[in-house]
């Protein structure tokens with residue numbers, strides 16, 4: 338943890354060196370001693386320290402300086418570090434000024450020059466002051482800080498990205514905490530930059546203005562570029578299916594790369610509690626599962642590129658070549674497609690405009706705590722909606738699940754229906770569909786069509802989470818890989834029609850169980866036609882497919 342700072346200011350460089358030396362000798366083990374030979378520079382330094390979230394314990398300042406005297410400096414410095422102890426270094430002739438400063442800028446002490454011996458004239462008094470300061474000192478947060486506003490889609494995207502990639506950070510909502518003294522000081526220290534939200538502040542004092550996930554990813558060391566250009570196995574998608582394939586592939590000696598567009602964990606990473614995954618009787622959060630799987634994959638030497646998107650694929654002989662969003666290419670012998678599904682969009686006026694500003698697709702785990710004391714709407718009747726409702730019920734005053742049907746019975750697992758029934762602040766609004774979302778800068782109201790009364794009701798709403806089914810993420814495959822009418826990938830026996838192998842298939846054998854119509858390209862998990870759409874089945878398919886990859890590679 339960074340040590341608190343003792344800052345001393347004196348325009349006489351000999352005196353400055355002497356006071357710095359004495360402070361360092363006595364306090365160097367517990368404090369960082371900094372010196373400045375001009376009050377103007379020292380004020381600039383204080384602003385930088387504020388942005389870095391450093392703590393300043395003491396300002397020890399010469400009174401007689403040409404452009405700004407010590408009292409004037411302390412007056413300004415108090416605005417940046419109001420809790421720092423303030424002391425003046427004075428010559429005998431300045432004693433009167435020092436005494437009047439006790440009231441003017443609340444100085445805590447004044448020292449007479451020279452202060453020799455310090456053991457008598459400096460340390461005992463400073464020990465007292467610093468002891469007082471320590472009594473109320475709370476070490477400042479030392480990691481990444483994100484400044485933004487709750488209703489800004491850009492801030493939401495950034496926070497969601499950091500949370501899903503397990504990057505710890507402190508969130509500062511500059512609107513919500515606008516009357517907070519610390520926020521005011523920080524914004525003042527940032528000056529005109531404060532307008533460029535969202536801002537990411539790093540512990541080394543650097544900052545990213547109007548920051549976007551890809552820039553932050555680079556700064557926090559997430560790997561987005563491949564080490565080499567050729568792999569035995571390339572996996573596209575880092576959900577449960579892709580992660581399982583990565584762990585099994587690498588543990589069995591395949592040189593493996595996994596490319597993930599957003600954050601490892603996929604949809605499962607958004608689940609607040611997975612209760613039906615084998616071996617976890619008390620359930621576990623999707624975030625936990627993803628974190629453990631990533632650690633396991635890394636231990637076996639899987640190269641994980643995230644965030645990085647695969648935009649297209651082509652074949653050249655036995656090579657499968659992936660084109661990445663940043664223009665790079667990766668080639669491999671075997672390719673595993675594990676790109677899962679994405680949320681189906683809700684088609685209603687206002688929804689697209691307010692997305693990220695009160696309207697969210699999926700769990701929005703970052704938002705759960707922000708909904709404290711509010712009414713939260715969850716749209717959809719499947720398990721994912723039920724889990725989200727249970728999660729929000731811990732923070733929100735009330736959670737309303739909106740479903741088009743008359744009940745949850747046909748769409749949700751019984752265990753979740755039972756939990757919902759037993760949770761008093763969750764309410765079901767059946768026979769209801771959203772027809773419009775209203776609000777200027779963020780969601781304020783929703784219009785709901787009630788099919789039993791044929792009436793539209795307009796109700797206040799600040800947060801709405803949409804879970805209305807999923808579409809496969811297969812657009813990037815062009816026409817290369819065969820799909821069903823909804824876009825899910827066909828594999829193994831699904832490709833054999835009337836005993837015929839797929840068109841263009843030149844091998845003697847039939848496609849393997851999880852292989853597509855292109856030899857060496859496999860598909861696993863939710864993206865696959867006929868898949869079960871569960872974590873365990875994705876994990877199962879990802880690991881089983883590796884066996885077929887070995888068979889395929891033995892003949893390439």
Ligand SMILES: Cc1cc2nc3c(=O)[nH]c(=O)nc-3n(C[C@H](O)[C@H](O)[C@H](O)COP(=O)(O)OP(=O)(O)OC[C@H]3O[C@@H](n4cnc5c(N)ncnc54)[C@H](O)[C@@H]3O)c2cc1C
Pocket residue numbers: 573574575576577578579596597598599600601602603604605606607608609610611612613614645646647648675676677678679699700720721722724810813861862863864869870871872873875
């Ligand atoms: C909120 C919620 C709760 C759930 N709860 C449960 C539960 O309790 N139990 C259960 O068994 N199942 C649950 N499920 C379902 C389960 O999460 C999914 O079945 C599972 O995640 C599917 O895994 P997957 O790896 O096939 O795909 P996904 O999890 O969808 O992962 C696919 C990944 O591929 C990435 N990707 C897509 N396109 C590209 C590209 N072009 N380039 C690079 N990367 C790309 C995506 O960013 C994504 O991370 C839940 C789902 C949700 C949304």
